[in-house]
Amino acid sequence: MRRANRHDGFNPVTTEVHGGPLARAVMVGGMLAGYRVLGFDLETTGLDPRSDRIVQYALIGSDEDGSHINQTSLVNPRRQIPDASSRVHGIMDADVKGEKEFSEHLPELSRLISGAVIVGHNVTRFDWRFLELECMRAGFEVPVPRAIIDTLTLARKLRIPGRHALGTLCARYDISITRAHTADADAGATLLLLWSMMQSHPKDFRGDLDELQDMLSGNRGSSDRLGPGMVDLEPVEGTNGKLRHSENGVVIAFGKHKGRTLEELERIDKRYLDWLASPSSPIPSKTVSELLRSQRE
Known part of the structure; x- marks a missing residue:
């Protein structure tokens, strides 16, 4: 992922995660100032949160004081990973053998997510649903973030032309994802994407975080009716x-x-x-x- 130019309210840093470069967007100004801001992404065995399981998660971003957060891990789903899914994210059964189950990661994940601004692409319909069901299976209370910003919903609300897949939107804003469909790279990309949309549509981000949440949770247009991401x-x-x-x-x-x-x-x-x-x-x-x-x- 490329290093972005520095602008007000944004401080990108580059680090090495699982052998690849990753830009982490650290929001230090505007409506996100003073909050823990985390890009959130999951890789899974399939598309159905009821029957599929998590194989990798990532929380990438910054804490309230601006310090970096990079929490990412492979997860043992206790089931075979279908070949079709492995072809997407590159995670094989051998990669997760011996890794912890997701329930063992929940205490730390809950601590980070609680009170944070969570940013993800299709996060409300995909990643968050997986998290909720994993919490229920483990008898763990679902963490309550300060806000959830779904960049897919945001792209639709802003009426950004073209397809709204993560890769397509990143290409539109000249964000290069060198390891697409790995949780840490995609989580970092959503932060860069959010920042890019904030820069290109400043009038829509003049309010506070609650106003942004109101915009995102308003009545969905017809483009959302096909189901999770179908329209894209x-x-x-x-x-x-x-x-x-x-x-x-x-x-x-x-x-x-x-x-x-x-x-x-x-x-x-x-x-x-x-x-x-x-x-x-x-x-x-x-x-x-x-x-x-x-x-x-």
Whole structure:
């Protein structure tokens, strides 16, 4: 990730995390002054917080006094990591063997998150949901942050043109993520992205943190109705948006399995997958058959 130019309210530093360069954005002015500000990101075994588990987490940023915080670790999910997920984040079963379970990290994570401003991309619909369910499984109280700033929601509220995937937005603001889809790099990128959006839309950040929260939690537009991040995924040609390309494979964008990949359906609901590939499906059966064939090769 590149080193950004220094501006008021921003102090980037570069460090080495798990063998790669990472820029950490330290907010020292404006509405974030005096708060612990942390970029938050998770890598997981899949997309469903009910059945999938965390394999890596990162909290990257600064404390109230400006000191750096860099809390990142691999996590043993106590289950096999699907190949499709490993292809995205590069974390294999051998990498997490012998690592602690997520519940063992919760006391320190809770201390850092409580009262902090948490920044993440699609954090409210993905990362935070995983955290909540992991806390419930461990019998641990969910930490209460001062605020959660979701840069995906923010990009939509600011009506930034184009796709709102993290990589696309970072490219728009000339932020280079050298190790995309690792938790620490993505967490750092969200801080840089937030700062960039604050700089390019100063009128929208003249208020305080509560006003920003009000803007983010207001009525969502129609662009949010497809589900977690669906609107930002490229539609599969000829499916009228009912199937979309994601980093984990082709995703269902409608019905009871919305958000699941075709590969997941092969494991959990083969009958539904057979229906998708049948003449009675709302998707051309040839398209589904070709997609299934290509992912098996």
